[in-house]
Amino acid sequence: MGLTYQSSGKGALREDYLNYNVKGDYVIALAGNPNTGKSTVFNALTGLKQHTGNWPGKTVVQALGNYKHGQKQITLVDLPGTYSLLANSPEEQVARDFICFAEPDATVVVVDATCLERNLNLVLQVLEITHKTIVCLNLMDEARRKKIRIDVPALANQLGVPVIPTAARNGEGLTLLKDTINSVAADKTELTPMRLIYDASLEVAIRELAEELDPLLPPQINRRWIALRLIDGDYTVIDGIRKFLEKKMVKEVFAS
Amino acid sequence: MNTMIGNDTLVSLGVGQRGVVTALATEGIGRRRMLDLGFIPGTIVESVRRSPAGDPTAYFIRGVMIALRSEESSKIFVNPV
Numbered sequence: 232m233g234l235t236y237q238s239s240g241k242g243a244l245r246e247d248y249l250n251y252n253v254k255g256d257y258v259i260a261l262a263g264n265p266n267t268g269k270s271t272v273f274n275a276l277t278g279l280k281q282h283t284g285n286w287p288g289k290t291v292v293q294a295l296g297n298y299k300h301g302q303k304q305i306t307l308v309d310l311p312g313t314y315s316l317l318a319n320s321p322e323e324q325v326a327r328d329f330i331c332f333a334e335p336d337a338t339v340v341v342v343d344a345t346c347l348e349r350n351l352n353l354v355l356q357v358l359e360i361t362h363k364t365i366v367c368l369n370l371m372d373e374a375r376r377k378k379i380r381i382d383v384p385a386l387a388n389q390l391g392v393p394v395i396p397t398a399a400r401n402g403e404g405l406t407l408l409k410d411t412i413n414s415v416a417a418d419k420t421e422l423t424p425m426r427l428i429y430d431a432s433l434e435v436a437i438r439e440l441a442e443e444l445d446p447l448l449p450p451q452i453n454r455r456w457i458a459l460r461l462i463d464g465d466y467t468v469i470d471g472i473r474k475f476l477e478k479k480m481v482k483e484v485f486a487s
Numbered sequence: 488m489n490t491m492i493g494n495d496t497l498v499s500l501g502v503g504q505r506g507v508v509t510a511l512a513t514e515g516i517g518r519r520r521m522l523d524l525g526f527i528p529g530t531i532v533e534s535v536r537r538s539p540a541g542d543p544t545a546y547f548i549r550g551v552m553i554a555l556r557s558e559e560s561s562k563i564f565v566n567p568v
Contacts (some may be wrong), residue, residue, distance in 0.1 A: 315523035319516050346550030349525055464515065 255304035263341030265312035506565030
């Protein structure tokens with residue numbers, strides 16, 4: 232029998248990415264642009280007092296926290312704040328590799344309600360990698376102060392994933408956020424994520440490359456996304472895949 | 488974009504002047520970075536403040552202020568509006 236990608240547990244692989252023994256029910260990734268109050272959301276959910284501060288690269292190494300909600304034990308992973316997941320920097324690579332390869336049960340993207348448009352770039356990039364996404368529309372208190380009105384149902388409808396308005400520093404919206412996290416992690420929420428369609432010639436190339444990639448990659452890895460990265464000439468994604476496959480192989484050899 | 492690409496770049500915008508991005512003269516990661524920051528053709532950018540030394544310059548774009556050195560801003564083509 233050859234090596235199969237499914238033979239090692241998903242928890243085992245996560246531990247490699249987390250350097251941490253995950254015992255809870257769900258692992259949830261927290262992503263977002265810098266300065267969206269991501270660490271405040273993290274602290275509000277976990278009750279931890281991770282330092283929040285306003286300077287670039289504050290969260291370079293991911294922080295971990297736990298909380299319990301609805302009988303479920305949840306491990307929350309605070310990823311570095313990035314504008315993008317297209318690996319221009321080590322922070323972006325950390326965030327991207329975690330979302331793509333560590334298979335979180337859901338990814339929460341924290342966005343700044345006061346400059347939503349700019350934040351949607353990252354949301355779309357996350358949606359290209361994983362369907363199990365929740366948008367946390369944070370800083371709603373500030374948006375109200377600035378008289379910014381957001382049509383939340385319309386946004387959720389267009390993105391095809393839940394959008395939860397919050398003001399994490401006042402605790403506003405956090406219960407609904409926790410409920411939604413549990414629901415998405417348990418596959419109880421219907422998700423119809425917006426899909427970006429590229430030029431016809433590019434779509435053909437993506438399809439062909441994705442077909443070639445299909446037998447090479449573990450089932451849970453998004454082929455379309457990997458194909459896109461390769462077409463874009465992004466070699467860091469190859470490193471990511473290599474690291475991922477090596478970890479899988481080592482686990483399988485030791486397990487057999 | 489059906490806008491003509493002229494010779495003006497962000498550098499040629501005076502303080503208080505606005506321009507519409509028409510093209511980026513960068514490739515690869517540098518280009519991606521500019522796109523991620525919001526410098527997408529069709530975007531309105533305002534030159535807000537220039538540092539005493541003349542470089543970098545702060546630009547207001549899509550709701551935030553971003554400072555760029557002329558190294559980057561000279562590669563972003565705009566049509567003044």
